[in-house]
Amino acid sequence: MVRAEIITIGDEILYGQILDTNTQWISLELDKIGIKTVRKSSVGDQRDEIVQILHEAQKRADIVFITGGLGPTKDDLTKKILADFFNCPLAYHPEALQDVTDFFAKRGRELSDINRDQALLPTKCTFIPNKQGTAPAMWFNEQDTIWVSMPGVPFEMKAIMETEVLPRITTHFKLPVIVHQIRKVVGIGESYLSDLIQDWELQLPSHLKLAYLPSLGIVKLRLTGFGQDKVQLHADIEAEFEKVMPLIKGYIFGREKDELASVVGQLLVDQQATLAVAESCTGGYLAHQFTQHAGSSAYFQGGIISYANEVKVKQLGVSQDILDTEGAVSDTCVMAMAAGARKNLGTTYALATSGIAGPDGGTDEKPVGTIWIALAHPNGVIARKLTQGGTRIQNIHLSSLTAINLLRRYLLNDLAE
């Protein structure tokens, strides 16, 4: 089995100023292609510490990933050390120089000497372009080990891994056959889910392994198959997921990289329908769930963020009477908001939210986490109440997810329960 070690360079991670999420992401990606991570380490911006960990890692691993310690403000520590470690000079790399020149030209900014020096690379490295930033990545095949050095900025590192490094790894190493498939579940907690599917889990064949990967409001069910034949493994996994479907049908919304809002957006497009939102407690976050995805303008018309009650009245036509008697956090208010958005923006559907996200504003009757959501559709309006006691961000996130899921189940004619 190919053994990997992941090294993070930087005082900001060592001293805890930044939470390192790169290392987890890399190890998950390696796990998917059958590479075993054997050690993760974090060291500071100190030459002797970096040299020491490189020596140690070489003994343990077939491939070593290094993030951080690149860029002008880090004095390009990592690449200078790698040049010494592999006993070669730094030199301007023509492609790297072209990339950094283009990067600045495209933005109409001048190329300073410091930025030009981003193109100085150890001569023994294979240049790996960084389309998102100015510090290139490097690939070395030295001392019977593959070394990959990447910038520490997460979105730059991820893009480099996905487009450049992972393809090189699968070419370079003979990797075992491992197949993963994911089904994504919403609207049910991990422990209830596990109760529902435990009999199915127990009958899984031994070459398929189940993992629960929970995040806020969503659980990913991952089946991993180990064997010789990729096509067969895919078929085995598909067959098992088919078996579990009847048990949790209404909760499964997608697979692999599907996002809930995109899945719902596609349903709307398929039905040639449009959507608007009316947001109080979610304050724009519900709309963002849709608009963060390319193509959302095909169905998403817009919305009203009615934080203040006057905006609910004036822009959404909620009656002052409802606000005075029932309050903004009520089924009647949120239903009026949804109906108002649907009417004023002229859409097929509208979702609305109104609640107490916290940490302040709760009462005995309506504690923090009391949130109403509503869906206005061509034949009426429906509302649901949530009671959840998380942080403000959690409450905003979960109520947005729940609203989107309400629309999903409506579009699928699946609102029986």
Place this chain on the structure above:
Amino acid sequence: MVRAEIITIGDEILYGQILDTNTQWISLELDKIGIKTVRKSSVGDQRDEIVQILHEAQKRADIVFITGGLGPTKDDLTKKILADFFNCPLAYHPEALQDVTDFFAKRGRELSDINRDQALLPTKCTFIPNKQGTAPAMWFNEQDTIWVSMPGVPFEMKAIMETEVLPRITTHFKLPVIVHQIRKVVGIGESYLSDLIQDWELQLPSHLKLAYLPSLGIVKLRLTGFGQDKVQLHADIEAEFEKVMPLIKGYIFGREKDELASVVGQLLVDQQATLAVAESCTGGYLAHQFTQHAGSSAYFQGGIISYANEVKVKQLGVSQDILDTEGAVSDTCVMAMAAGARKNLGTTYALATSGIAGPDGGTDEKPVGTIWIALAHPNGVIARKLTQGGTRIQNIHLSSLTAINLLRRYLLNDLAE
């Protein structure tokens, strides 16, 4: 200086199933009391790997923190290895046995043999109670090193550290004084910032150390002071930040944990002013930057998300003529949007965005990343154009930040450049 090493034990972290947040938390706590973390490592549930890292850590550190590998599901791997490592047997510890007995009695659950064995500890350890769970922590003073082993469950570990371990550490070691302060910068890239302040950086006294901590659109400047006197160090750092202020005044928006939108929100509250937004390309994300923070309802009234042109016309009063001749991504359109939101929502200020977030929709004339932002204020409307070529999410994030920063600078009468 006291040197610390932090070791995480567990396959679930090594393979990336769980994000390790314990290590960051511990290093931040250590940093506060002047202990320098020199290495963070993560190993799996493998005896030989754990023994190896213990040997390595002993050479590097004065104090070693170990989390995980305790409890029945882990077969109490860590404590068995520590007993062997320090050459002593495991024995029932009376206080530990009492604690675990009480823990189950209190919950009306039977004490199984497996749970009783939680009280089996290496005889050389000092028992450290765990009030939140059943696996106790351990403190060893062996081989000229302090060793602290704690369970990996974050809330158990934190409680043990705060109530038991940190007090023991400050008694055991003679600790130096370290002070950190942060200033946060927006609207300027890391390399330009570094050019602007390089003379200041070069003249810093040797007991103060500068770090750049960049994230998308924001750079944190951190000065760390090493010395004897906390008050003096704070004063030294303040004095240095005072010196650099004139060089980058307009860019600094806050310190320590300040968030840009909260800082601007506070300026609005101070001026008894209110805010609305009109969002096209940012699609709700700009509003979310404000509404994610508690207290935003004091100034944030709401907004119009005008994804479709009809919404720009109907809800914001943008003339069809502008859309036909200049298009939605234009200074005239975004200015009309801001003015319309300010008027219709009756606020002091309104921010608007309209642009091409991508990845589709770009043209030669208006490529992806062309984004207009506008601010409507009591005396008129101003607009700014951004040209940035990132991903959709980056474009949404950076244009929201830039819009908020435009308002910040307006509120501070600082729009000269």
